[in-house]
Each structure stands twice: as C-alpha cells, then as structure tokens.
Amino acid sequence: MENGPVSCLPTTPKMSKAKKVIEEALENQNPELDLADKGVVSFEEMPGLIDMHNITRITLSHNKIQKVPPGIANLTQLEMLNLFNNHIEELPVSLSSMPKLRILNVGMNRLDSLPRGFGAFAVLEVLDLTYNNLNESSLPGNFFMLGKTLRALYLGDNDFETIPPEIGQLKNLQILNFCFPQLVLRENDLIDIPKEIGYLPRLRELHIQANRLTVLPPELGNLDLFGNKSVLRMEFNPWVAPIADQLQVGVSHVIDYIRSETYRYLYNRHIAARGPPPPKLNDKTRKISRNRQYS
C-alpha cells in the first residue's frame, strides 16, 4: 500500500498476491497466469491483465468475480479461460469473438442466461457451464453452432427441463476431430431427452443421471455407448419399470433393451399415453449459484 499506486478500491493482502503473479508473468514473459483462489473480486484489481496480449491461459477459479469486462476479448492469443467458482451473473457479448479460445470454464457461477451470439466461438472445444441457473430459454439461438468445434459440453447441475433438438447439430465436425465428445446433463430437471442425441455418432460419454427421465428415445441405441471407452450414466431417474429392471443388471443391458423391437413398441405407447411429468426431485435451494449479490 505504501509504495503502490493510489487506489480507491479496498486493498487486501490477497489482492496484492494477484498483482504479484501478473508482474512476475510480465517479467518472465510467461503466457500462463495462475490466479486461482487469490480473493479477486473484480478485474479492476488486475490492471495490465487486459493488455497482456501474448497470454494463452488465465485461471481465475475460486475467486469472487462478479463481472467479466468486455475488454477481455482483446486477449486474442487466449486459449484457456477458467472462471470456475466465481460470482459471475453475466458474460460479455464480446467473449464469443475470441479467436483462439478453446477451453472455457464458467462452471459454478450464477449465470441465468448466456449472451446473444454465444454460439459464435471460432474454435471452442470444451465448454463447461456446470452448476449455474441455466435452462432451455437461456440458450441463444445460435448456441448449437458450437457443434462445429465442440468436443465436450458440460451442462450438469442446471435447470433444463428439455434440450432443444438442435443439439443434433453437435455432430458436425466431431468426426473430423476424431475425438470422443462428452455431454453432461447431470442433475437438471430434464423430462425428456431429444432423439437427436442418437444422431451424434461419436458420442462416447453421456451423463443424464438425476433428472426426471422416464424413457429413453430408441434412437439412443444408435450410439456406441458400449465399448470400454464409453460411459452412460443414468441413475436416479424415475425410469419406467422395464428400464429400471435392466439398469439393475447393468447399463449395457439397458442399451441392449432399448435396441429391441419390444422397447420401440413400449416407447411409442408410453409417449402416446403419458401423463404429467414426474415432480422435480432435486432440491436446489441450497445451491450457491442461487445466491444473489444484489437482490
């Protein structure tokens, strides 16, 4: 405080820690910034960060940041941005214009919506939106354009009741990437999953546990969720009895079963004659994403 520049912001020992890291990085030309758990409340505490044009990774997890400034988009070399466990309620529109951003983690924040045009990222490969307050109406129209490059999408622990069928667009480039995409929809309020998920031929990890699902679309049988490189997690759902019975024996039995003619018949009958959706099971009142700074 004695020899630093005069600032009207509250100064804490941790804040100077963040500054120190930035200064060190500037000195060593280090393109990666580790600022996890530095008590950062605002980007304004980190002057100079926005001007580090050569930076490729910023990790700011476990801080208390509420706002991401639009200027962050000036970091054109940035490939990884980790904002996990902050207090962010809104992301800047400019974020999706970042030309090299490949991995974006904004899990465990307080997002109710995503900015418009969010699907415009050029090369985004991993998007983690776990543990926010998002639902199907939070997604901007071009969201699934991300499928051009995305290989892992984490939407677990949000408030989705349905998934738009446009998710089928996620299949596009995954074949060329020869990677195995992951899709996490754990602990939402999903009533349904769209049959389009069955058209993601390279999907190898599907997490749909703890939702309100009763049936699976038979199209899911198209997927190779069998192999030792594949994962299907589906526990804690109010499954119809035949699926629940198969699940007792093992997930591979469920996949075998939904591929059968018997199941296709049962599924069509179930869809035709189904009643109101099962009640919401997850108590979300204690989620920290529900905390509101100014409400």
Place this chain on the structure above:
Amino acid sequence: MPGVTMSFSNMSCSRCGDGFDPHDKIVNSQGELWHPQCFVCSQCFRPFPDGLFYEFEGRKYCEHDFQVLFAPCCGKCGEFVIGRVIKAMSASWHPACFCCAVCNKELADRGFVRNRNRALCHECNAADKAVLSGRHICFKCHGVIDDKPLRFRGEVYHGYHFNCTACGIELNSDARELKHRSGYTANEMNELYCLRCHDKMGIPICGACRRPIEERVVTALGKHWHVEHFVCAKCEKPFLGHRHYERKGLAYCETHYHQLFGNLCFVCNQVISGDVFTALNKAWCVHHFACSFCDQKMTQKTKFYECDLKPACKKCYEKFPSEFRRRLRKAYDNTPKKSTSA
C-alpha cells in the same frame, strides 16, 4: 546317195526351221534336231554348259536360268533349293534349314506344330503352351510341372529330382533352398532341405511371409520378421527401425496408432507422443494433466476426486459447496466402479 541327200533336205532345225548343210553339225536331242547355234538356253541364248539343260513347258533352259526362273528359294537362307524341297509354313526350305524356332532341331522328318507363326517341334510347343498357361517346365527333364515348382539356384524343377541334403528324403515343392549359412560364403551352400530339416536348423521364419529370414531379423510381437515385412497394420509401411505401437497383437506407426485409438490429450487435443496419463475415460499429455478446476498440474501420484469424469484436486474438492460434495459422494457410491485413479 540321193536317199541321204533326200533325207538331208527333209530335215529342218527345230528352232529356226532351216535345213541343214551336209557339212553342218547337227545336234540331236530326244529325236529333235538343231543347229548347234540354235541349241541354246531359251533365256540367255547361250549353249548349255556341259550340255546340261532343263526343260519346262517345251522350252529348254540352262541350269542357272532355270533356277532363276523356276527353282524355289529357301525361306531361311535365301539360296535355291535343289533336290528335296520342304514346303511348309507357306514357304520352301532346304531340309537342313527348316528347324524348330526354339531348339533348332531339324523338323523335316519329325513333324512340327505351327505356334504363333513359328514352327516348333512337339516338345517345344508343349513347353511354350505350359509357360503361357502359367505352368513351369522342369529345367532338368523339360517336362511340364503340374504342381508348384521347386525353385533352386534360379531355375524351376520337379521336386522329385532332388533329395534333402540332410535326411535324404525325396523333396517336393515345400523344400527350402538355403542361400547362405554362417561360416559359408554366399551361394557356396545353396542346398535343398526338406521343411522338417530346415525347421530344425533354427532359421527364423518371417511372421508375415512365412519364409526364412536370412538377413536382418526384427523380433517383435513375439515373432520374427523380415525388416521390410514388419509393417504398420494400417498403412503397411515398414517401420525400418522407427518406433512402433502395439495393440491387440498388431503393430502400428505412431500416426495410425493415435488416429485409430484416440490417444488425444483432453486439453490440447493433440496426439500424445510421449507418456500418457490415462484416467476417467480420458488421456492427457505430460504438459496438461492438471486439475480441471484450478489448472494446477498433477502427477501420477496426486490424489484427485472425480466430478463429471474430470479430475478435481483435493484443494478444489474442499472448496466445493458442501451440498455439492454431498451429491458427488452419493453419485459416487451409486456408480459402478471403474478405475478412478491415475
């Protein structure tokens, strides 16, 4: 001697029709009479050498002109054929000139077969047909080899002409020619062995072509290979000493191993060429194996927790809200256990 005179006056030359003077020489040939100057070749009008003439269609020719005009020319040497003429293949031949196009034997008395416009003896014709139909001709007995040929010192043979150098058994086409053995110069020891004896000699057999390996031996995947036969199972290019990757009894080059088996780093999405961290259904390169939540590097020994099949270091896990940790624990207890440690 009026009779004589009379007879002289009654006689005339067969060529010019004039009579003869009593002092003239008269040539008498086969009851016809000529002036000597009229008894000449119809072609060159010169007397016949040694009185020898050839007659054809009432005319007489000297030997030379007769041959020029009427004698056949040999199809091979171009000389006139006098005496026995062989008419064959739409031409005439001296008997000594009409030979098999392959083995050069005279064909006049043994018969021939026309084969692609060549005259061949019966043996050569059979051999030629056998070659055309993909069969081989034994270098020793010249018979057609119906089975697979035995290859030995660059030629093909019936196996039964040879015996195993070691055990003496009659050979078949499976016999192996041993080109060089240690201690002998190349080709010095070109000998034939039956398969049994050959195997007993301990010469490595290539796992790809099943032939003995007489030069450099590559040992991999529990087999021996010719250097040029130890190849990537995908692109079939030989490794030639480059690093190979094994999987399920097959070998792959680096590119195709990663392409097929997807060892791409979860963070940089690049092929992992060095050491690989494998956990939670994913792989990481050495530079990027880190906690997914704070990006702190982890090692093989670092303990981590699992969240959505991503690794969380202990520090991050302890920062998770307690309600979230409770749910993670509940989910973990209910998940069929796959390995969750590095």
